[in-house]
Amino acid sequence: MTEKHHTAHHQTHAHEKKHEGEWEPKIIGFLCNWCSYAGADLCGVSRYQYPTNIRPVRVMCSTRISPHLVLDIFKAGADGILLGGCHIGDCHYISGNYYTEKRVNLMKKLLKESGIAPERLRLEWVSASEGEKFSKVVTEFTETVKALGPNKVKKDERLMSRVAAADMASETFRLKALVGKELNLVGKGNVYDNKLDPEEIEKIITEATSDEFERSLILELSRTKARSVKELGEIMEVPTDKVLRHIVLLRQNSLIAMEHPEGFTPTYKTIEIGGEQ
Ligand code: FES
Numbered sequence: 001m002t003e004k005h006h007t008a009h010h011q012t013h014a015h016e017k018k019h020e021g022e023w024e025p026k027i028i029g030f031l032c033n034w035c036s037y038a039g040a041d042l043c044g045v046s047r048y049q050y051p052t053n054i055r056p057v058r059v060m061c062s063t064r065i066s067p068h069l070v071l072d073i074f075k076a077g078a079d080g081i082l083l084g085g086c087h088i089g090d091c092h093y094i095s096g097n098y099y100t101e102k103r104v105n106l107m108k109k110l111l112k113e114s115g116i117a118p119e120r121l122r123l124e125w126v127s128a129s130e131g132e133k134f135s136k137v138v139t140e141f142t143e144t145v146k147a148l149g150p151n152k153v154k155k156d157e158r159l160m161s162r163v164a165a166a167d168m169a170s171e172t173f174r175l176k177a178l179v180g181k182e183l184n185l186v187g188k189g190n191v192y193d194n195k196l197d198p199e200e201i202e203k204i205i206t207e208a209t210s211d212e213f214e215r216s217l218i219l220e221l222s223r224t225k226a227r228s229v230k231e232l233g234e235i236m237e238v239p240t241d242k243v244l245r246h247i248v249l250l251r252q253n254s255l256i257a258m259e260h261p262e263g264f265t266p267t268y269k270t271i272e273i274g275g276e277q
Pocket residue numbers: 032033034035060061062063084085086090091092093096097
C-alpha cells in the first residue's frame with residue numbers, strides 16, 4: 001500500500017459538542033487523491049460544514065479499494081464506508097472508476113448476503129471543485145448511517161461468521177474474474193464477438209455471488225466443528241439439497257472432508273490449507 005493515511009486539512013467541525021455516552025458512527029472515507037480528496041480540502045477551505053464522524057484516507061485512485069478491504073473494515077466494526085472518486089470519464093488512470101463502480105456493485109451484494117445493510121457503503125463521484133457537494137454527501141451519509149445504528153458485527157457471532165464468509169467469497173477466483181471481465185463483456189463482447197446484455201450479466205453475477213457466499217459460509221462454519229448437511233442448512237437458512245450440492249463441489253475441490261459419520265449422519269469439516277486431513 002502506497003497510500004498515506006491523512007486527515008483532510010482545514011476540516012470544519014459541525015458537531016463539536018457531543019453529549020457524553022451518545023453513540024456517534026465511525027465512518028471511513030477513502031478519497032481519491034485527484035478529485036475527492038481535493039474536494040474535501042476545498043470544502044474545508046471554503047468553510048462548508050460537515051460532521052466529524054468521517055476519517056478521510058487518501059488513496060491514489062478509487063479502484064485501489066478492494067472488496068476484501070471493505071469487508072475487513074466492516075469486520076473491524078466500522079459503521080460506514082464512503083468511497084469518493086473522480087467523475088466517470090475523469091479518472092486519472094483512465095478506467096479506474098469504471099472498475100470501482102462494478103466492484104461496489106459486488107461489494108453491496110456481498111454485504112447484503114452477510115446481513116450488513118448495503119447502505120453502509122456509499123460511492124460518490126466528487127471532483128476537486130465540488131467542495132460543497134463533499135459537505136452534502138458526508139452530511140447525508142452520516143445521517144443514513146446514524147439511522148441504521150451501530151454495526152453489531154463484533155457483538156454478534158453469527159453476523160461475524162457471515163461477514164468472514166463474504167470476505168472469503170470476495171477473494172474467490174470466480175468473483176474476481178467475473179467483475180474484471182464484466183466491462184469487456186458488456187462493451188466489447190466475448191471471444192465470439194457477442195455482446196452480452198447488461199441485465200444478463202447482472203443476473204449471472206448475483207447468482208455467482210450467492211453461490212460463492214454460501215460455499216464460503218459452509219467452509220467458515222465447518223472450520224472448528226464438523227457439521228452435518230442438516231445442521232448447516234438450519235444455521236444458514238438454505239435448503240439442504242442446495243447445501244449438499246455445495247458440499248459435493250467443495251469435496252471435489254478438496255476444500256472439505258467427510259468426517260467419521262455420527263451414527264448414520266455424515267459430517268463435514270473444512271480442510272485447512274497446510275493442515276493435516
Ligand atoms: S484517479 Fe480518481 S477515481 Fe481514479
